[in-house]
Amino acid sequence: xxxxxxxxxxxxxxxxxxxxxxxxxxxxxxxxxxxxxxxxxxxxxxxxxxxxxxxxxxxxxxxxxxxxxxxxxxxxxxxxxxxxxxxxxxxxxxxxxxxxxxxxxxxxxxxxxxxxxxxxxxxxxxxxxxxxxxxxxxxxxxxxxxxxxxxxxxxxxxxxxxxxxxxxxxxxxxxxxxxxxxxxxxxxxxxxxxxxxxxxxxxxxxxxxxxxxxxxxxxxxxxxxxxxxxxxxxxxxxxxxxxxxxxxxxxxxxxxxxxxxxxxxxxxxxxxxxxxxxxxxxxxxxxx
Amino acid sequence: xxxxxxxxxxxxxxxxxxxxxxxxxxxxxxxxxxxxxxxxxxxxxxxxxxxxxxxxxxxxxxxxxxxxxxxxxxxxxxxxxxxxxxxxxxxxxxxxxxxxxxxxxxxxxxxxxxxxxxxxxxxxxxxxxxxxxxxxxxxxxxxxxxxxxxxxxxxxxxxxxxxxxxxxxxxxxxxxxxxxxxxxxxxxxxxxxxxxxxxxxxxxxxxxxxxxxxxxxxxxxxxxxxxxxxxxxxxxxxxxxxxxxxxxxxxxxxxxxxxxxxxxxxxxxxxxxxxxxxxxxxxxxxxxxxxxxxxxxxxxxxxxxxxxxxxxxxxxxxxxxxxxxxxxxxxxxxxxxxxxxxxxxxxxxxxxxxxxxxxxxxxxxxxxxxxxxxxxxxxxxxxxxxxxxxxxxxxxxxxxxxxxxxxxxxxxxxxxxxxxxxxxxxxxxxxxxxx
Numbered sequence: 001x002x003x004x005x006x007x008x009x010x011x012x013x014x015x016x017x018x019x020x021x022x023x024x025x026x027x028x029x030x031x032x033x034x035x036x037x038x039x040x041x042x043x044x045x046x047x048x049x050x051x052x053x054x055x056x057x058x059x060x061x062x063x064x065x066x067x068x069x070x071x072x073x074x075x076x077x078x079x080x081x082x083x084x085x086x087x088x089x090x091x092x093x094x095x096x097x098x099x100x101x102x103x104x105x106x107x108x109x110x111x112x113x114x115x116x117x118x119x120x121x122x123x124x125x126x127x128x129x130x131x132x133x134x135x136x137x138x139x140x141x142x143x144x145x146x147x148x149x150x151x152x153x154x155x156x157x158x159x160x161x162x163x164x165x166x167x168x169x170x171x172x173x174x175x176x177x178x179x180x181x182x183x184x185x186x187x188x189x190x191x192x193x194x195x196x197x198x199x200x201x202x203x204x205x206x207x208x209x210x211x212x213x214x215x216x217x218x219x220x221x222x223x224x225x226x227x228x229x230x231x232x233x234x235x236x237x238x239x240x241x242x243x244x245x246x247x248x249x250x251x252x253x254x255x256x257x258x259x260x261x262x263x264x265x266x267x268x269x270x271x272x273x274x275x276x277x278x279x280x281x282x283x284x285x286x287x288x
Numbered sequence: 289x290x291x292x293x294x295x296x297x298x299x300x301x302x303x304x305x306x307x308x309x310x311x312x313x314x315x316x317x318x319x320x321x322x323x324x325x326x327x328x329x330x331x332x333x334x335x336x337x338x339x340x341x342x343x344x345x346x347x348x349x350x351x352x353x354x355x356x357x358x359x360x361x362x363x364x365x366x367x368x369x370x371x372x373x374x375x376x377x378x379x380x381x382x383x384x385x386x387x388x389x390x391x392x393x394x395x396x397x398x399x400x401x402x403x404x405x406x407x408x409x410x411x412x413x414x415x416x417x418x419x420x421x422x423x424x425x426x427x428x429x430x431x432x433x434x435x436x437x438x439x440x441x442x443x444x445x446x447x448x449x450x451x452x453x454x455x456x457x458x459x460x461x462x463x464x465x466x467x468x469x470x471x472x473x474x475x476x477x478x479x480x481x482x483x484x485x486x487x488x489x490x491x492x493x494x495x496x497x498x499x500x501x502x503x504x505x506x507x508x509x510x511x512x513x514x515x516x517x518x519x520x521x522x523x524x525x526x527x528x529x530x531x532x533x534x535x536x537x538x539x540x541x542x543x544x545x546x547x548x549x550x551x552x553x554x555x556x557x558x559x560x561x562x563x564x565x566x567x568x569x570x571x572x573x574x575x576x577x578x579x580x581x582x583x584x585x586x587x588x589x590x591x592x593x594x595x596x597x598x599x600x601x602x603x604x605x606x607x608x609x610x611x612x613x614x615x616x617x618x619x620x621x622x623x624x625x626x627x628x629x630x631x632x633x634x635x636x637x638x639x640x641x642x643x644x645x646x647x648x649x650x651x652x653x654x655x656x657x658x659x660x661x662x663x664x665x666x667x668x669x670x671x672x673x674x675x676x677x678x679x680x681x682x683x684x685x686x687x688x689x690x691x692x693x694x695x696x697x698x699x700x701x702x703x704x705x706x707x708x709x710x711x712x713x714x715x716x717x718x719x720x721x722x723x
Contacts (some may be wrong), residue, residue: 040411125558144497234500234699
């Protein structure tokens with residue numbers, strides 16, 4: 001390829017990123033320093049870091065951050081473990097491998113709104129899960145109305161919806177492992193568990209790191225699930241950071257404050273990703 | 289769309305002629321694609337306007353098939369004016385409206401839910417329609433919903449309220465007479481208890497939980513009926529912690545042991561399946577129940593009052609109103625369309641098509657339809673004693689506080705007294721802040 005073609009080839013993406021990524025980001029950064037009500041553009045006030053200070057002093061912000069952190073910490077290891085397990089099973093499938101792969105990946109092709117609406121019915125007092133409990137002689141459970149169960153119920157749904165996508169990513173990582181390497185390990189008498197632990201796992205570690213980073217970002221951004229299922233309730237038990245941001249922006253018209261929340265979220269996610277990358281990335285390198 | 293694509297390709301070719309580095313076939317195609325994309329994105333809106341004459345952009349919530357015939361009638365009566373109508377959803381309509389105002393491109397005329405109004409009025413977003421209201425005052429009801437300090441900021445179009453639905457079969461099985469529906473709080477509690485305790489797998493009453501945002505609409509009717517309120521008549525002082533409100537909340541919570549605690553849609557499903565004795569809901573159920581539950585025998589009653597001797601049968605008054613934004617492009621034709629839409633001959637077809645809210649036009653309320661539909665008539669009667677939330681600049685915050693404290697009480701995290709005291713204190717603090 002000629003040298004001049006490269007910059008031109010990335011031009012569409014660069015322009016799209018500039019207009020739909022960088023410019024809105026810069027605009028939001030500017031907004032976060034203002035008191036800005038979209039309905040009263042004539043009343044804009046410079047606050048400097050005032051919105052950030054207000055957010056850090058707000059109990060709602062810390063409650064939302066705590067709920068989001070619980071969501072991330074609760075879903076990440078479970079999703080990762082189950083996705084790894086499913087990928088291992090898929091790798092061993094001898095029959096109808098394509099069918100199982102497609103079936104596992106299917107939830108990833110669905111809109112989260114659709115998934116949440118289906119789970120809303122499943123979790124209902126008259127829903128499928130409660131009918132199973134009733135058939136087993138157990139009392140009905142208020143999955144989304146009980147402040148102790150609402151967040152775990154959303155986490156369970158999210159895990160179900162995410163496993164397939166991550167399992168396929170991990171499976172792709174496994175497939176890059178040469179067959180002769182596995183064959184040699186088996187000839188040396190390594191058990192299935194040892195092959196998994198000493199050969200496969202170190203090989204897919206970079207993919208796992210990618211999955212961890214991706215899932216962390218996605219989990220911090222959880223919104224649709226909460227919007228459809230609980231709207232932050234009951235008793236703010238599912239009030240996540242992005243839902244809190246949406247509430248301030250579109251119900252209280254506090255665009256400046258909401259933008260500051262978005263940048264605080266960006267900061268938190270950035271710090272966590274750097275820590276994860278340093279810690280897990282180094283281990284992934286050691287494992288190779 | 290031949291023109292944009294032609295222009296896009298021309299731009300790419302022009303670039304090469306000016307001596308830029310030669311590019312291969314694929315990158316050139318990409319460049320042309322990018323230019324085309326940018327051109328299309330730069331087009332000012334994608335919806336076509338009338339080639340000549342004037343256009344009124346109208347955003348509203350009814351299905352287009354229901355509203356379009358009425359708008360066609362308007363266009364026939366007003367040659368040269370085209371109505372460009374768009375349907376909003378109640379889930380995202382508010383965001384879309386706010387975004388359009390912020391972008392400086394609001395619709396000319398917009399249907400607004402009454403709960404949207406306080407924020408829009410507080411932010412001086414809506415055009416003052418008092419002069420139009422003066423002319424229309426006697427022909428419409430619901431002015432209290434759209435009026436702030438004597439100025440009208442919208443026209444009442446369709447009015448809605450909630451009433452008490454009863455499952456007649458469950459009433460009879462519990463030894464109650466559905467022909468004598470609960471008229472007082474004590475009768476309501478008695479009926480709920482009898483149904484919940486005598487009929488397995490049935491609950492007496494639907495108590496909203498898990499959807500904080502509608503709690504005040506469900507509880508306040510009991511408080512309003514008992515003489516309580518959120519703010520005093522001047523709108524400057526919170527009365528949320530009043531004795532009347534505490535009594536009402538104590539009563540409301542006394543229904544909890546016999547109630548299904550769930551979201552409204554789940555109440556309606558349970559009612560439809562014959563597992564719920566009473567729910568508070570709107571007229572939309574009158575249209576859906578005969579189709580979804582043809583074997584269900586149900587009736588509708590006014591909201592119970594505190595006792596036979598005192599209080600009123602209050603309910604929540606909602607409305608769909610027509611507002612014009614101050615930054616709208618075509619205010620004149622928007623006013624013309626608003627005046628047309630609120631006429632009884634235009635609201636009645638919309639009511640018959642959607643059935644969710646009743647015409648605000650007084651003469652439409654006397655339509656023969658209501659004489660032959662007694663259940664609809666109950667709602668019309670209920671509207672007369674229904675109460676609308678105040679058009680207060682801090683209403684969004686006040687509503688949020690009320691909902692949050694009610695949720696605490698319903699979940700047992702606070703006593704009724706503590707919840708209402710806290711609500712009172714928080715609302716008082718909110719009132720001292722600048723809007």
